[in-house]
Amino acid sequence: MEQSLHGYKILITREAKQAKDLAEKVIALDGIPVQVPILRISCKDAKENQQIFSKIQTYKWIFFTSANGVDCFFRLTEKYHVHHLRKHKFATVGHKTEKVLNEYGYQSSFIPSIYNAEIMAEEFLNGFSEEGPALLIRGNRSRDVLPVEFSKQQLAFDSMEVYETAVNYDAKEKLNQILSEDEIDFITFTSPSTVEAFVELAEAIPRKKIVCIGTTTKQRAEELGFSTLLTPEEFTTEEMLLSISKYINRKER
Numbered sequence: 001m002e003q004s005l006h007g008y009k010i011l012i013t014r015e016a017k018q019a020k021d022l023a024e025k026v027i028a029l030d031g032i033p034v035q036v037p038i039l040r041i042s043c044k045d046a047k048e049n050q051q052i053f054s055k056i057q058t059y060k061w062i063f064f065t066s067a068n069g070v071d072c073f074f075r076l077t078e079k080y081h082v083h084h085l086r087k088h089k090f091a092t093v094g095h096k097t098e099k100v101l102n103e104y105g106y107q108s109s110f111i112p113s114i115y116n117a118e119i120m121a122e123e124f125l126n127g128f129s130e131e132g133p134a135l136l137i138r139g140n141r142s143r144d145v146l147p148v149e150f151s152k153q154q155l156a157f158d159s160m161e162v163y164e165t166a167v168n169y170d171a172k173e174k175l176n177q178i179l180s181e182d183e184i185d186f187i188t189f190t191s192p193s194t195v196e197a198f199v200e201l202a203e204a205i206p207r208k209k210i211v212c213i214g215t216t217t218k219q220r221a222e223e224l225g226f227s228t229l230l231t232p233e234e235f236t237t238e239e240m241l242l243s244i245s246k247y248i249n250r251k252e253r
Helices: 016-028 049-054 067-079 095-103 117-128 145-152 169-181 192-201 215-223 237-251
Strands: 009-012 032-035 039-043 061-064 089-092 134-139 157-167 186-189 209-212
Touching (some): 009 016, 016 032, 039 067, 039 192, 061 067, 067 095, 067 134, 067 157, 089 095, 145 157, 157 192, 169 192, 209 215
Parallel strands (some): 061 089, 061 134, 134 157, 186 209
């Protein structure tokens, strides 16, 4: 089956840098990307981080649940002159996060079979429940799945907050203008945070095809009143676009 978006307009809501990457994929599939980054992501250094870095060698595992976490963590290692992490094992939520880790010269020792925190916690605890302590790299809006599940199993861990996700209020006017023109065919959400930001910025929830990167994002979208949801079996942006392509092909038969 031909993989094509057939000139359909795809609204991309993720943070600016990541939106650009997704837009290029849309163009490669003959779609029309409409970029409205409704989130801002910035690295941060919480006051507790210096203490954690001072004992970084005590952790056996370091967990990353996003590419942003990888980038911001390694920026902090430069700040705190931490350059010896070869004894650590790294866990990444998916291959895209692992790819960013590879760019810093490290390999992932654990990736869950399905790219979400619930499966990550379940599979890790089934295979490595005795291998603590762990360090969880997080953002200010990270979900508490890993901390809760690790606490239940009494796996020792600490958390380090290294980035902040905020609503991009500067995008509000552009977003509502585009929605009012009613020319968008699909709206993409790549995290629960994008759904929440969209609801905060949009003057009304549009009756459009909503495409969510995974089940966690889909669940949040449904909670906030969205319907007509497409979700790929594999939680990646490539599979998101493929699910749109399949939907269009079925529709135009």
